[in-house]
Amino acid sequence: MKATDPGEFIANLNAGVFNQQLGTALSEVASGVCEHGKKGKVTITLELSQIGETHQVKVAHKLDYTAPTKRGSKREDTALETPFYLTANGLQLFADNPTGQMFTKDQAPVTART
Template sequence: MKQAELYDLFGELDAGVFLQKVSRGLADCALGAVTTGKPGKVVLTFDIKQIGSSNQVHVKHAIKMAKPTPNGRVTEENSTETPVYVGTGGKLSVFPDKQEPMFKGSQQQAEG
């Protein structure tokens, strides 16, 4: 997977909210690390399961953060799911590679 494709996918997970959570988690842990001198930690987890017999998968994406504080640490966990299409070569997107006609015969009616 190319870097741009990965960034696009992260932007699509949970309608863009997942990318915001990752960004916020990194910022909070980094701030905690520089203000306390203690290490912080951000862990991303992805569980992938096929939806029926389709070319779609449920991607369960989770973030776990441990922000250091002067007297310990604050931890937070968050998990959500996004259905994703698996395209050519394993490309992941919330949109299919090809869009099938919604209604049978609709393309013929539109052309005729």
């Protein structure tokens, strides 16, 4: 099995919304760190669990960040879940070929009109 591409994996969490939230968190924390000279923190937590007895996993993802302010800090967190397929190419949002044919020509023959 190939290793999962972390960039693609993060981009697929919550249909791309998690990626945007992470970018916003990193920018806000970095801005607070530079403006106020205090430390900030961004934490990503991922928990994986199997869905039934399939080759699917549920990824619970949480983004938690603390940005320093003039008199303290500002904190925000968000948590959701995204299902993934475990394939030979690692974790993927869809099965190998989600739009492929479900049946072969032998299984569902189409006869010509006369």
